[in-house]
Amino acid sequence: MTVPSSPQPAGAPGHEILHGIGVSAGTASGPAVQVRPAPGPDTSEPPTTDAQEASARVREALDAVATSLTERAGRASEHARPILEATAMMAKDPGLASGIDTQLKNGVGVTQAVHQAVEEYCVMFASLGGYMAERVTDLRDVGDRTICRLRGVPEPGVPELAEPSVLVAHDLAPAETATLTSQTVRGIVTAAGGPTSHTAILAAQLGIPAVVQVKGAMLIDAGTEIALDGGVGEVIVAPTKEEKEQLAERSRRRRAALAGSSGEGATRDGKKVALLANIGTADDAVSAAAQDLEGSGLFRTEFLFLERDQAPSLEEQTATYTRVFEAFGDRRVVVRTLDAGADKPLTFADLGEEENPALGRRGLRLGMIREDLLDTQIEALGAAYRATGGDVRVMAPMVATLDEAEYFAEKVRAAGLPKVGVMVEIPAAALRAEQMLSIVDFASIGTNDLSQYTMAADRMQGELAPLLDPWQPALLQLVRLTCEGGRATGKPVGVCGEAGGDPLLALVLVGLGVSSLSMAPGRVSAVRAALRLHDYSTCQQMAAYAVNAQTSVAAKEAVLALAHPNLIDLL
Ligand code: PEP
Ligand code: MG
Numbered sequence: 001m002t003v004p005s006s007p008q009p010a011g012a013p014g015h016e017i018l019h020g021i022g023v024s025a026g027t028a029s030g031p032a033v034q035v036r037p038a039p040g041p042d043t044s045e046p047p048t049t050d051a052q053e054a055s056a057r058v059r060e061a062l063d064a065v066a067t068s069l070t071e072r073a074g075r076a077s078e079h080a081r082p083i084l085e086a087t088a089m090m091a092k093d094p095g096l097a098s099g100i101d102t103q104l105k106n107g108v109g110v111t112q113a114v115h116q117a118v119e120e121y122c123v124m125f126a127s128l129g130g131y132m133a134e135r136v137t138d139l140r141d142v143g144d145r146t147i148c149r150l151r152g153v154p155e156p157g158v159p160e161l162a163e164p165s166v167l168v169a170h171d172l173a174p175a176e177t178a179t180l181t182s183q184t185v186r187g188i189v190t191a192a193g194g195p196t197s198h199t200a201i202l203a204a205q206l207g208i209p210a211v212v213q214v215k216g217a218m219l220i221d222a223g224t225e226i227a228l229d230g231g232v233g234e235v236i237v238a239p240t241k242e243e244k245e246q247l248a249e250r251s252r253r254r255r256a257a258l259a260g261s262s263g264e265g266a267t268r269d270g271k272k273v274a275l276l277a278n279i280g281t282a283d284d285a286v287s288a289a290a291q292d293l294e295g296s297g298l299f300r301t302e303f304l305f306l307e308r309d310q311a312p313s314l315e316e317q318t319a320t321y322t323r324v325f326e327a328f329g330d331r332r333v334v335v336r337t338l339d340a341g342a343d344k345p346l347t348f349a350d351l352g353e354e355e356n357p358a359l360g361r362r363g364l365r366l367g368m369i370r371e372d373l374l375d376t377q378i379e380a381l382g383a384a385y386r387a388t389g390g391d392v393r394v395m396a397p398m399v400a401t402l403d404e405a406e407y408f409a410e411k412v413r414a415a416g417l418p419k420v421g422v423m424v425e426i427p428a429a430a431l432r433a434e435q436m437l438s439i440v441d442f443a444s445i446g447t448n449d450l451s452q453y454t455m456a457a458d459r460m461q462g463e464l465a466p467l468l469d470p471w472q473p474a475l476l477q478l479v480r481l482t483c484e485g486g487r488a489t490g491k492p493v494g495v496c497g498e499a500g501g502d503p504l505l506a507l508v509l510v511g512l513g514v515s516s517l518s519m520a521p522g523r524v525s526a527v528r529a530a531l532r533l534h535d536y537s538t539c540q541q542m543a544a545y546a547v548n549a550q551t552s553v554a555a556k557e558a559v560l561a562l563a564h565p566n567l568i569d570l571l
Contacts, residue, residue, distance in 0.1 A: 024203035340362065473551070
């Protein structure tokens with residue numbers, strides 16, 4: 001899509017318009033705050049002559065890092081708290097401190113000693129594979145922070161924000177985003193990242209406008225005013241008065257377009273589309289349930305399991321699921337059983353190193369190996385369902401074969417749960433959708449993973465974003481195939497990947513036959529407003545154009561040409 005952009009006006013020093021991928025809609029402006037890179041060890045420091053004194057200084061720095069991470073954990077969201085707590089624990093690890101002491105006794109300078117000991121530890125962690133290998137990033141984070149303390153410079157990452165600002169970063173790591181709120185962060189601009197990256201999902205969850213894949217982002221000077229439009233993917237450095245007015249006008253039009261959006265999701269001519277929230281925790285459930293939406297289409301239960309030494313007990317799980325079901329009352333809650341492995345490793349279910357974890361024993365595959373985990377979870381879900389009696393539906397992640405669907409359905413039904421489904425995230429499941437849906441009651445398409453596996457492109461690798469674009473006609477064709485399976489069996493098919501929260505693409509998905517869309521709660525009102533502007537037959541026409549397009553760009557352009565003129569205000 002092309003956006004009107006003004007030529008470089010005279011008298012605007014540093015003025016520049018940068019383009020990227022808009023991943024969280026809305027406009028914002030404010031001073032740029034650069035997320036600081038780590039400075040590394042001091043290469044000109046003197047060698048250590050008094051190892052005891054140096055060791056005391058290092059321990060003091062490690063303690064300070066642990067304390068500050070623990071403090072941040074206390075202020076962090078439920079998602080981020082365990083990550084920060086685990087990182088704080090690493091700073092207290094006696095093994096790390098004694099590794100540093102060994103370096104100091106050999107006369108190595110203090111910051112070099114920290115750096116070398118951390119790197120030795122990293123090699124060891126990496127060789128252990130699995131969960132431990134994933135912790136290498138956290139360990140380096142501890143090392144970087146400790147070195148900054150010793151050098152007397154600010155720690156890397158997001159600084160304390162004195163005023164509402166726009167964060168500019170290469171990419172944001174989970175620990176860096178832990179304490180962000182929409183009150184202090186007006187917008188996010190990153191050089192890396194993609195539409196399904198951590199930054200994108202977090203920004204959408206918090207309702208912060210964001211643009212990723214912005215070339216030149218790291219050259220923006222701290223303190224420079226920047227404005228961004230997270231819908232169209234535009235970043236204006238040192239915006240002119242006219243550009244600021246244009247942006248404010250876009251923002252006003254967006255608010256006006258959203259104003260009448262309330263109630264059930266439906267096209268203009270009344271074809272119903274359930275609009276649902278993606279949640280990860282019981283707190284998410286409580287806050288989403290307070291909003292105008294029809295339930296949850298994806299409860300990512302793995303948040304309850306991550307960063308723990310042991311699986312949560314049956315009682316703890318039952319209590320959490322009960323809280324979630326109670327929060328939504330008689331509205332639907334689609335629970336996804338544990339989706340661990342690959343980017344979501346579990347300490348207590350580490351199956352050892354894998355060459356390609358994304359193609360390894362993850363999702364339901366892990367549940368079939370560690371059947372005890374799956375059985376306990378399903379038992380807890382059954383108990384919570386009996387206690388609350390809500391509209392509970394349970395689905396499995398990463399289902400590839402009919403045997404797997406049968407295995408899972410049998411367990412869920414035996415626990416007395418009323419509805420069982422599969423996620424369609426692997427092309428094999430889409431290709432066999434009709435047969436899958438003969439076994440289960442519903443399917444939910446996870447477009448994030450379905451893109452990754454259709455295009456053989458790692459969803460975490462930002463530079464592959466064009467391949468991962470959910471407008472890729474190949475992906476849409478698999479959505480169509482899944483919906484055909486739904487029609488043939490009379491079973492509903494929903495979408496719960498990030499694609500469902502894009503107001504324009506949502507029209508295409510509905511036209512393809514999807515009957516529910518689940519997304520970050522902050523996206524529901526724009527999707528609802530988009531649906532209300534279009535008849536179902538227009539959505540079907542859009543779907544046909546998009547699937548038959550040559551490229552993702554052509555698909556989007558063709559659909560935009562068919563859209564109501566006011567739709568642009570919702571992007
Ligand atoms: C998906 O893959 O689209 C999905 C919704 O699951 P997750 O993003 O949690 O892998
Ligand atoms: Mg997935």
